[in-house]
Amino acid sequence: MNQMDIVNLLIPHDRKMPAKMEGHGYAPSNIALAKYWGKRNKTLNLPITDSLSISLFDKGTSTSIEASPYTHDMVILNDREIDSDTLFAQRISHLLNLFRPDPSFYFKITTINNIPSAAGLASSASGFAALILALNDFFQWELDDKSLSILARLGSGSASRSLWHGFVEWHAGVSEDGMDSYAEKLPYQWPSLRLGILIISNREKNITSREGMNRSQQTSPFYSAWPTQVAQTMEKLHTAIKTKDIELLGSAAEQNALAMHATMLTSSPAFCYWQTETLSQIQKIWQIRNEGVPLYFTEDAGPNLKLLFTDEISDIVRSEFRDVEIIAPFHLS
């Protein structure tokens, strides 16, 4: 099975032509509490494990799509046209290849991202999710959530989780074609939950998360224990979300993140997304927690940290971390 086979399975054959002048989509960024780290199929982005995320509400990507006036795709990110030679533009064109009405049809993509790109803040997740939503609108596919999640996954695995606000679970699935590997919104609200974004660096990463997870999966002697770690994390997260237990949610997410980073340290060659400030902030979080404050963190494939806590300690978090950006994921709930 290749990506085109999946597209042919999902998209109605009478919906291959644009149905509007412009299609639009918005997708929130999502922060995984149980990480996606390792693939059972690289072509279809099928993961080794389930994963579970919380969406960042109004931090995300807004995308419009229309026909390109040129004989090439145009990608405009935050008002600047992206060179078609960049990895970013190529990944988008590669996905768009699946949806061209004919081979000479090119797209113009205008996208606004209000989170830093490629700094471990899951911008590719919201980016590819918004792109699929915009395509769904442009072609009037009228696809169900499951199908949209599968298509978003073809662009970027974690994009499968970026179609909803709140808690989202991505089922790894077992089938070869990945038709059972899609995300779903979990029916739980937690209005007092907060995420705190601690930006340590906006620089592009030396190693993409795609490269990183492949290297960990292929070379870390600890990777064999990763699926069990995630299964335990998933169980704890489900309980924590149902009972609104921040200690359980925070500790499960933090342990999962550290386990993911431990697979990087034990890869060959080893790699580490931490910067010295990442480490000093982690030590600060541990110290604050030792004093009885229920503050936790998670960290993706980048140097930045995401604090996990509830609104009761927002004042403490603001006073301890001057530059933190606090997000209420259930703002409108």
Added chain:
Amino acid sequence: MNQMDIVNLLIPHDRKMPAKMEGHGYAPSNIALAKYWGKRNKTLNLPITDSLSISLFDKGTSTSIEASPYTHDMVILNDREIDSDTLFAQRISHLLNLFRPDPSFYFKITTINNIPSAAGLASSASGFAALILALNDFFQWELDDKSLSILARLGSGSASRSLWHGFVEWHAGVSEDGMDSYAEKLPYQWPSLRLGILIISNREKNITSREGMNRSQQTSPFYSAWPTQVAQTMEKLHTAIKTKDIELLGSAAEQNALAMHATMLTSSPAFCYWQTETLSQIQKIWQIRNEGVPLYFTEDAGPNLKLLFTDEISDIVRSEFRDVEIIAPFHLS
């Protein structure tokens, strides 16, 4: 089996009284290239895995032993008497309990340690090894190397490896009484090998290596893969030592150290001996290596790093790391 049973097995029954006014011993510190991290028996310090170290030649502990003039043990470390309430003094008295000619006999221990204590520089290894050598001299036990290694192990696991210069291998053994768990000198010289000690902090550790290894063993989901990691490291180290292959020695030792630290990060609660400077120096080492210089590191249960390289690049190491102390482990070979 308790510790006393082992002592009764090893020490001749007619050698229970001091044979001299003073006994003396010197033991070098040792740096593990394949780490000792986890015990199959805590009373006897029997390890889960084999380990392999390189001794620091003239960095170590020199100890004299005589009868105490008081009704308590006296421990004098680097010209200062150590309070008998300290963990350090208690660990020594606990070991000395095994060797008192009668319960009212107390020892005076005078010890000179030319390496920083409790900063992950294996001072307890050389300390307990020197103590056993001094006792062997004081009582004129005339024990063989294997027996001395077993006795040193009762004081501190890694002390079993501190009785020799050069490369030393500690066999984990399988027997309940640990009579097959002892160290041996390996018959290989490598005169151009260098260790570079990078002291990042001399502060006492918050978590002793004893506590740390127990917590990792009991709580890290990755610990199950640790024995396989060590077995692979041991195989690589044997080949590297025989063929004087610094790339193989360095990469095997570095990966093993990072794997040990990864079991700490994934413990519950997590802990980390790294300080921010540890991380920045690790990144500097990786950068230097990316430029083609065969420079590696290992790190024990503390923030300090030990560089691994050969004399060909000593000048580079000295210019890149101003405060490095370079040791030639085969100085007299």
